[in-house]
Amino acid sequence: MDFKILGPIEVRTSLGRPIALGRRKQRVLLAALLLNVGKAIPSRRMLDWLWGERAPATAESNLYTYISALRKVLGSPSRIEAGSQGYMLRVTPGEVDVTLFEDLAAQGQLALSAGRHDVALERLTRALCLWRGESVLEELPLPAPLRCEAARLERLRASVVDASLEARLALGQHGEMLADLEALTHRDPLNERLRAQLMLALYRSGRRADALTVYQSARMTLAVEVGIDPGPDLVRMHQRILADDPALTPPPAVAARRAPAELPSGSAAFTGRTAELSRLRTRLTAASGTTAISAITGAAGVGKSALAVHVAHQVAGRFPDGRLYVDLHGSTPGVAPLHPADVLARLLRSLGDDTAAGPGGRLDVDEAAARFRSLTDGRHLLLLLDNARDAAQVRPLLPASPTCHVLVTARRTLTSLDGASHHRLGVMAEDETATLLGRLIGEERVAAEQRAARAIVRLCAGLPLAIRIAAARLIARPGLSLRVLADRLAVEEHRLSELQADDQAVRACFMMSYRSLDAESSRLFRLLSLLGGAVISVVAAAALADRPEPRTADLLDRLTEAQLLEVCGHDRYRMHDLIRLFARERAREEDTEEDQAQALRRARPGVWASPAYMTVRS
Ligand SMILES: Nc1ncnc2c1ncn2[C@@H]1O[C@H](COP(=O)(O)OP(=O)(O)OP(=O)(O)O)[C@@H](O)[C@H]1O
Ligand SMILES: [Mg+2]
Incomplete structure (x- = not known):
């Protein structure tokens, strides 16, 4: 929700729909809560603010009626909390324009005093943009204590305007800011600081005579309207301009420092998600x-x-x-x-x-x-x-x-x-990877061999990396039919060696994760590939590895942490197809046939295990 009081009071839902706030006292009540964000207001004080000395006998019950009406329009969970200290509005800092304004104003002032004029100007401008009118809670009659708080915010706004003008002068924007300065001086002719800034901007724009005229006009206005002479700062500015003080020379216009924009370009073929x-x-x-x-x-x-x-x-x-x-x-x-x-x-x-x-x-x-x-x-x-x-x-x-x-x-x-x-992040949905394949190799090629395209998508098992590698092969060989690639991929033993192109080797990716494992986990990883594509239970894994179940559960967790396994239920794990192929390849390289056969016999008693069995698709 957005709560705004820098201008007329306004509340909008997160979708931007304005909320009707009801009768005047109800709005004053909400205004009071918004001017006191983070503080509890005792009901006695609230009664005082709403009715002053002439509170009717029904005031207290009216207050409850207003509170509950406001709670209703602001929706649930209730935004107005009633505690032992009084009523308090429940909001997050980003929801209230005053909080945002004070935050940006403080950041801007801090940056200005640190000499970071570009940052200061950005913050202060954003702070001023939050104002939708000249005064806080425009058109809503406020009791004196709330008016006082509103006046404080209006003074803060004036100091933000002043600071932003200072930042613009420091950034060499004197030429562009003349119109703003003239308008502000016109509205606030007794403001000596504005006059001094206008004089400086005119002087730096090569309009020395106009700068001196501004001084004369300020002197007249001050004498006629309040019967005083210009203050020391304005007098000093006048003298420095008369003396062409070299310190008044404009700073070179500072090109706004370019914010770092280091993101690599996104993939034009990005799909789904x-x-x-x-x-x-x-x-x-x-x-x-x-x-x-x-x-x-x-x-x-x-x-x-x-x-x-x-x-x-x-x-x-x-x-x-x-x-x-x-x-x-x-x-x-x-x-x-x-x-x-x-x-x-x-x-x-x-x-x-x-x-x-x-x-x-x-x-x-x-x-x-x-x-x-x-x-x-x-x-x-x-x-x-x-x-x-x-x-x-x-x-x-x-x-x-x-x-x-x-x-x-x-x-x-x-x-x-x-x-x-x-x-x-899990694997991509099949229709998303199918769309991706089409984008990469061209819709016509997919349309020409739809069944083979579907087979490739299925074989790449939702891994965009695999789809990209398969697509890279097809792009590199326009003559290669999708069917031929699909058939090659379908032969499990060939899958990994087929899926290599440029530096995007699936094997290299998996190898890296695999190498980070300790010897015991990597042995289990290799042996798990013997179980085929089924869901892996701790019991089966423990039998396979010939280790106690608690120890095996630890090892399975380590593999899950290395993202080589996925948890798919209580004490249940699943190995991604391509990872399983990789694990099987590692098993063939690193374990003897006898080791593998024994492991399989332990996990699946009664099944006669042999290397031949192991190459049968699960
Ligand atoms: N949603 C997607 N649409 C299109 N291509 C994608 C998508 N997601 C990933 N890719 C491509 O898949 C390949 C692998 O993706 P990426 O490098 O983001 O994976 P990763 O999870 O960061 O891998 P690693 O663990 O190696 O860091 C890249 O070529 C990437 O462009
Ligand atoms: Mg990455």
Whole structure:
């Protein structure tokens, strides 16, 4: 919901529908609650505000009627809490224009005093845009204490206007701001600060005589209207202009510093994932009290990075201060994962801090992380940490400001990342991968061999990586029929060696996950492939590995963590088809035939196991 009082009072639903707030006293009551967000108002004070000294005998019951009427229009769960201290409005900071305004005003003032004029101007302008009228709660008669609070906000607005003019002058925008300054001076002729800013802008625009005339007119107005002389600041500005003080020289117009826009280009063929995109978008655009972290985890090649990059582009407009991107190489075959110190040095450089790393020297991680947090404070930044190895690699890279959002992708579940929302990405639906295949190789080719196309889609088992690899082969060989590829893929033993193109080797992806396992888990992983495609129970796995069940359950959890298995029920696991093929290939390479046969006999007593059996499709 949106609650607005910077102008006429207005409340809208999250879909933007205005809500009728009812009679005048009811609106004053809501106004009182909105001017006191976060505070409880005792009912005695409320009665006083609504009726003053002349409260009728029915005032108290009328107050309850208004409260319950407001509760009704504001919907459930109830927005008005009645506690022992009084009534309080339940809202989140992003729902109320006053809270947003005060927050942006404070950020802007802070940036201005730190000399970050571009950031200051952006914040202050956004703060001023929240005002829909000249005064707080326009047209609503307010009791004196509430009028006082409204007047405080109006004074704050005036100081924000003043600060934004100062930022514009510092950014060399004197020419463009003349019209605004003239209009403001016209409306507030006794404001000496505005006059001084107008004089400076005119002087810097090469209009020295006009600047001096503004002084004379200010002097006259002050004398006639209030009988005083100009104050020392205005007098000083006049003298400096007369003396052509070199310090008044305009700063070179500062081209607005370009916000880092580091996201890799999204894939033009990106397909499906509607529900996941919508969930992530909601999370990335919601206001929150802390840095929002969204972690996308899932098996190798399932499309985590593609999804993250796609959604990041969709919400980029919400992060005007920049979109930062780092591939942490947590799972790239043959590439060492990036060290947090190196990542921080890079991020600091992206934000304009070139002192981050001395030549060849590595910054102390804690120091660099602290500097990164200072630099990101109050900025609306999106940070995409792609392909993380684990939570430890990510933790030092997290900003601390609620204005920043972090998206992380990783194969392992990052459960120890405090406060993160976890999104587990499964394989794509069959119709989505079919659409993807069509987009990649062309609809005509699919239309010409529909059955074979469906077979390829099925064989790639929802893994976009596999579809892309299969498509890459078809694109590279326009003469290759879909049927031939489908037939080749259908021969399980051939599936992995067929699915290789460029650097996108499915095997290399899986190999990386596999190599990270300890010897006991990797042995179980290989043996599990012997069970075929069925659901894996702890009992069967324990028999296969010849280990006690609790120990086996541990090992299965480790494989699940490495995304080589999926949980599909209590004590039930499933292995992705392509991963199972890979595991079977590893078993053939690394275990003797006798080992495999024995394992299978333990798991399936009565079945005569042989390498021949193992190659039969399950
Ligand atoms: N929804 C999608 N539409 C089209 N292509 C996709 C989609 N999802 C993934 N892909 C493609 O599939 C391939 C693998 O995806 P991606 O690199 O995102 O996987 P990943 O889960 O990040 O893998 P890894 O665990 O290796 O980091 C890429 O070529 C990517 O472009
Ligand atoms: Mg990835």
